Amino acid sequence: MRLEGLGAIVTGGGSGLGAATVAALAAAGMRVAVVDREEARAREVAERTGAVAFVLDVADAAATEGVFPAIAEAVGGPRLLVNCAGIAPAARIVGRDGPMPLSAFEQVVRVNLLGTFNMLRLAAHAMGGLEPLEDDERGLIVNTASVAAFEGQIGQAAYAASKGGVASLTLPAARELAGRGIRVVAIAPSLFATPMLLSMPETVQRSLAATVPFPARFGRPEEYASLVLEIACNPMLNGCVLRLDGALRMPAR
Numbered sequence: 001m002r003l004e005g006l007g008a009i010v011t012g013g014g015s016g017l018g019a020a021t022v023a024a025l026a027a028a029g030m031r032v033a034v035v036d037r038e039e040a041r042a043r044e045v046a047e048r049t050g051a052v053a054f055v056l057d058v059a060d061a062a063a064t065e066g067v068f069p070a071i072a073e074a075v076g077g078p079r080l081l082v083n084c085a086g087i088a089p090a091a092r093i094v095g096r097d098g099p100m101p102l103s104a105f106e107q108v109v110r111v112n113l114l115g116t117f118n119m120l121r122l123a124a125h126a127m128g129g130l131e132p133l134e135d136d137e138r139g140l141i142v143n144t145a146s147v148a149a150f151e152g153q154i155g156q157a158a159y160a161a162s163k164g165g166v167a168s169l170t171l172p173a174a175r176e177l178a179g180r181g182i183r184v185v186a187i188a189p190s191l192f193a194t195p196m197l198l199s200m201p202e203t204v205q206r207s208l209a210a211t212v213p214f215p216a217r218f219g220r221p222e223e224y225a226s227l228v229l230e231i232a233c234n235p236m237l238n239g240c241v242l243r244l245d246g247a248l249r250m251p252a253r
């Protein structure tokens, strides 16, 4: 897909991997909608990159359905959806105070899995009504899983389950949407230098970074954004989960 002048939506675009993706897509000439539940972050990124901000909870079906036509109009018909909105609270299944509250598990699955699917279904519907481009392609959806989908650590039961769901829906979604000319790809990052990780104590950060075989550092958000650009430009990438991990395989703890 040639990106210049086309519309894109980036959820979680107010921070980290999403914000870097907004900047990269805007620099490639796309018209970008930043969707984030944090208003100040969404507006800051939008102002800095020339994008348009929408303050939304991606897992709120009624709210997203209501605003989607305005988002689609703002970017001139979405050709690319990048789902980056996510949360990663850690909690043991059985902790010091007893079993994990079911609501804690539900909240992670709600944002990471339901929110991803919610935006995917709305974007796929909108993309299906657009004119086909080169190769009869109408659009592309990039979801963000995690290496935790495959090597979840202790304390990541909810997060790993939610990301496992994101990874697993890639192939059936790509198969179903192929008839509409829409590709679906997931990226499974390992450790990336975003507010999610940089809020940890520095000693923890250093020891985590040292576990990455090469390069022995956290990934840079721009490296995630660069993969989104490559996926967009390479139509043979479809129905797969791409690890972006510096050869890291997460240990149990």
Ligand SMILES: NC(=O)c1ccc[n+]([C@@H]2O[C@H](COP(=O)([O-])OP(=O)(O)OC[C@H]3O[C@@H](n4cnc5c(N)ncnc54)[C@H](O)[C@@H]3O)[C@@H](O)[C@H]2O)c1
Pocket (backbone or CB within 6 Å): 011, 012, 013, 014, 015, 016, 017, 018, 035, 036, 037, 038, 041, 056, 057, 058, 059, 083, 084, 085, 086, 087, 088, 111, 112, 115, 144, 145, 146, 147, 188, 189, 190, 191, 192, 193, 194, 195, 196, 197
């Ligand atoms: N940083 C990493 O090391 C890493 C590794 C693997 C996977 N991931 C995944 O990448 C994605 C981006 O993570 P990040 O590191 O950039 O995190 P981040 O915390 O910097 O950014 C996440 C953004 O999502 C937004 N968000 C959260 N819940 C939302 C909701 N319900 N509706 C709308 N927006 C919402 C937040 O406001 C925030 O701006 C997440 O799905 C995360 O699980 C990150």
